[in-house]
Amino acid sequence: MIEVLAYLGCLVAVVVVCYKVRLAGADRQTPGHRHIAGFAVCIAGALGLDAWMTLEITGPMPAIAGLVSDELKVAALGFLILFANSVRPAAIRGRRYVLVTAWTMATCLVLFFVSGADQSADVVTFTPDRVGFFVAYDVVLICYEVWGLLTFTTLIGRYARMVEPSLLRTGLRLITVGALIGVLWAAWQFDDIRIALSQHQNTTSEDEVSAVLAACCVLVSAAGATLTVWGPYLSGPVRWLGAQWRYAQLRPLWAAMHAAMPAIALSSVARQQGGVEFALYRHVIEIRDAQLALRGHIHPSVQEWASDAVRRAGTHPSRREATIEAATIAAAVLAHDAGVSYPAGVADPHRVDPSLAAETRWLAQVSRAFAHSKAVALVRARMAAELSGVPSTSS
Structure with missing residues (x-):
């Protein structure tokens, strides 16, 4: 039953992709839109046919149904490659991709019929003298899928690296992850070769592992393709969670500095305003003020x-x-608590870009080291030993 749910999930994801393509194509029909629409139609047909065979709604399907499903998957991958080629700068003509796809589909068609596949219930059987043709069919199919997915990943990855950080870039990264999951999905079909060689048969429905990999592949890819539509609705919660995480990272460093110098904290009125993002901004300012002090x-x-x-x-x-x-901060806090000053001992903080993001990233690293580093503990111990033999002086 898990494979049926997986296929249905894939179909829902493909419907979402088709809807986005229809909206995008309402204003203009570019080659990229047509290619992704072709992919959606082909993969929806293939996965729908797989689900139909798994459910056996009309009884056992003929062996050719598996061939049709595989051919649709090959065509879908061909459309994906053409799409990736069309969106990259200075796109080359996609004729060679079309030729490779067409050759694969034709070769698989011939090898399947030459293998003399016969279906009984949900199992496709072969005579021992022709099983080699079906193995060749599987090898050609798997090699094309692995080549196609790696080609797609390479093309879309190059394009993603040139895109500024945004929802589009994140979506492209998700699509790339989906394609890499697809490579695992394709490689899992080598199990079919083992079964064909040892038992002279092959099941028409995919096993649970293959079905789950298929679902993950299409769902992740569909999520990436539609991220620009639904992503903005998540930007607020994601930004809030990120601020909470960074705020927690700065807490050990801020707490130590605040304990030594309570005056660095802003007024209670200011602390109650702005939410976690303002609190994070306040912590950065207070830490920098403490470093100056x-x-x-x-x-x-x-x-x-x-x-x-x-x-x-x-x-x-x-x-x-x-x-x-x-x-340096840990040693200075100890000296401050002991009332010891060193007028000549000035060390400027590490310089970072003047932005909240850069400041919080750097101070988070400092805070982790302050709380957990063995090196900081060694310096703290050495400073404590130094202070034990130094008379206290007024700051």
Whole structure:
């Protein structure tokens, strides 16, 4: 039953794609719209036929029904390749893709009939002397599907890299993921070859794994193709969740700084305004204000200590700068709490793009290192030892 539900889910997704294509084509019919419409029609027919064979609504279907389903899938993939070729800049003529698709469909047609396939109930059987033709049929089909999906992924991936970050780019990425799932779906058909060689037969309906892969392939691809339609409705919740996550990431660093210097917090009235996005913005400002206030408490040798600590702790190179900044803050907080100042010990914070997104990304790395890095713990311990032998001075 799971494969039936999977096929029905695929058909629903294809209907959504067809609806989007119809809306897009209301103003103009471009080759890209026609290609994606051709894909939707062919894949809907193939999956609908597969579901019909699985349900056996009219009894066992003839063996040729499986051939028709496979031919429709080949045609659908051919349309996908033509679509990917049409949307990329300086698109080349798609004649070679059409020729490969047509050759595959013709070869599969000949090999299927030469194999002498005969159907009894839901099983297609072959005579031992002709099973090789059906194996050749499967090999040609699988090779075309893998080649076609990888070609499609390459073409659409190149186009996606040139698109500015947006719902369109995200949709193209989803389509690429769907195509890669399709490669797994195609590769799973090698199981049919094993069954044909060992049992001289093949089932007309796909097994559960193949059906689920088919559903995932089409659903993810359909979601990507329609993302620009329904994506804006999710932008608000997604932005809110992202702000919540970044806010939680900054919390350990902010909490330590606020405990040392409560005055960095904005007024209670300001804290109650703007929701989580404003709270995130406020945390960034308060952390930066605290760093300015700690400049006079930075030990002159803390940068050297931190550099040595990241080497000893084996910190990954991509996290070293953030870890050094976190260690500098940790040592400065200890010195501030002890009332010790170092007028000559000034270290400028790491410079990032002047935007909230860049600031939060960087400070999130610093906050993680502040809370969890072994190198920061080493610097904190060294600073504590240094303070234990230094007389307190007024800030």
